[in-house]
Amino acid sequence: MKGRLVVVSGPSGVGKGTVIAEALRRAPDLELATSATTRPRRQEEVDGREYHFLSGPEFERRVEEGAFLEHVSYAGNRYGTLRSEVERRLRAGRDVVLEIEVVGARAIKRQMPEAVLVFIAPPEVADLEARLRGRGTDTEKEIESRLEIARREMEAQAEFDHVIVNDTAERAAAELAALVGPANEDEEHR
Ligand code: 5GP
Numbered sequence: 627m628k629g630r631l632v633v634v635s636g637p638s639g640v641g642k643g644t645v646i647a648e649a650l651r652r653a654p655d656l657e658l659a660t661s662a663t664t665r666p667r668r669q670e671e672v673d674g675r676e677y678h679f680l681s682g683p684e685f686e687r688r689v690e691e692g693a694f695l696e697h698v699s700y701a702g703n704r705y706g707t708l709r710s711e712v713e714r715r716l717r718a719g720r721d722v723v724l725e726i727e728v729v730g731a732r733a734i735k736r737q738m739p740e741a742v743l744v745f746i747a748p749p750e751v752a753d754l755e756a757r758l759r760g761r762g763t764d765t766e767k768e769i770e771s772r773l774e775i776a777r778r779e780m781e782a783q784a785e786f787d788h789v790i791v792n793d794t795a796e797r798a799a800a801e802l803a804a805l806v807g808p809a810n811e812d813e814e815h816r
Pocket residue numbers: 636637638642661662665696697698700705706707708725726727728729730731
């Protein structure tokens with residue numbers, strides 16, 4: 627049995643990370659793939675946990691050796707999904723979740739049409755700005771850049787298999803976990 631690939635996307639600041647963390651607690655067979663990035667590590671982040679933090683040249687070397695399923699430039703940094711985080715787990719029958727932006731989600735869907743694309747949407751777009759500012763981790767220039775991307779990302783919702791509104795993280799996480807949990811059992815009984 628092959629595991630399922632769940633790609634979670636949505637604008638920066640929508641709370642994807644919190645929703646996924648809660649969904650992982652609810653769905654024990656779901657595993658999160660750790661992306662690689664050239665973005666500087668934030669203080670609370672740990673290399674290998676939130677991301678594999680790579681230098682520019684190291685990231686480029688990995689691109690050239692074909693280590694990425696997809697990779698993008700986003701707000702001045704590079705981000706990519708490592709094959710090594712995904713393929714072995716899927717073959718072993720585990721469900722894998724990716725937390726990536728919209729361009730990467732499209733690239734995954736082109737290569738793996740069976741991937742389930744989930745868009746996490748804010749109840750109100752105005753909430754995004756408040757969350758990005760409240761987080762206090764980004765510079766003004768970076769916040770502006772992330773908001774501009776977010777406005778464009780909101781328009782991509784229609785391309786996704788599911789849209790989950792993050793009204794509360796708990797409810798949104800239950801909806802996300804339900805996409806993998808029970809359906810898997812059904813397939814086995816078919
Ligand atoms: P942040 O800098 O806030 O951690 O991430 C910025 C954006 O990059 C977020 O929308 C996040 O989901 C996205 N991202 C993280 N890892 C990847 C990846 O491997 N590929 C792509 N395409 N986007 C990613």
